[in-house]
Amino acid sequence: MEQILDEAEYLFSKHGLYGVTLKDVAQRVGVHHTLLNYYFEDKKKLFDAVFARRAAVTSERRMTVLDEYEKATAGKPTVEGALHAFLDTDLDLYIEGGEGWKNYAALGAQVANTPEWGAELMDKLSGGLCKSDDFAAVKARMAAFMAAGFKEVCKVREG
Numbered sequence: 829m830e831q832i833l834d835e836a837e838y839l840f841s842k843h844g845l846y847g848v849t850l851k852d853v854a855q856r857v858g859v860h861h862t863l864l865n866y867y868f869e870d871k872k873k874l875f876d877a878v879f880a881r882r883a884a885v886t887s888e889r890r891m892t893v894l895d896e897y898e899k900a901t902a903g904k905p906t907v908e909g910a911l912h913a914f915l916d917t918d919l920d921l922y923i924e925g926g927e928g929w930k931n932y933a934a935l936g937a938q939v940a941n942t943p944e945w946g947a948e949l950m951d952k953l954s955g956g957l958c959k960s961d962d963f964a965a966v967k968a969r970m971a972a973f974m975a976a977g978f979k980e981v982c983k984v985r986e987g
Contacts, residue, residue: 832857832864834928837878841931844938845875879939882932889917 835856854861868874897913922933939945947960
């Protein structure tokens, strides 16, 4: 099963959900495509299984590191520190975890930039605070958000 997930992950990371068939995955694994249909029913369910396999790991690691960071700062975290705790857990896996984690990073980028997945996920995870179709709210905040990032990068270069 792991070989199927690994090969599917590789193909999806290179070609996306719509650029891969179950036959492509079966050919890489060396099995008949009906075996994939038996275990996963369809390509979307295979993609979901591939994504969920590592998502559970990243989510658990992230929550552990965020909890540790909160304790270490005695409940007074900084924005930058919290972002490091949140982001570095995944980035460390992408850097040190081998090809599979690099493939997962590519999948994550695809999902985040696909309206049907990224937008729905943002809406769900924000608990109603953010709406993917609220362009007026984006317009009101985006320039200031991006400017703050650029200003900080410039400060680091000057300092």
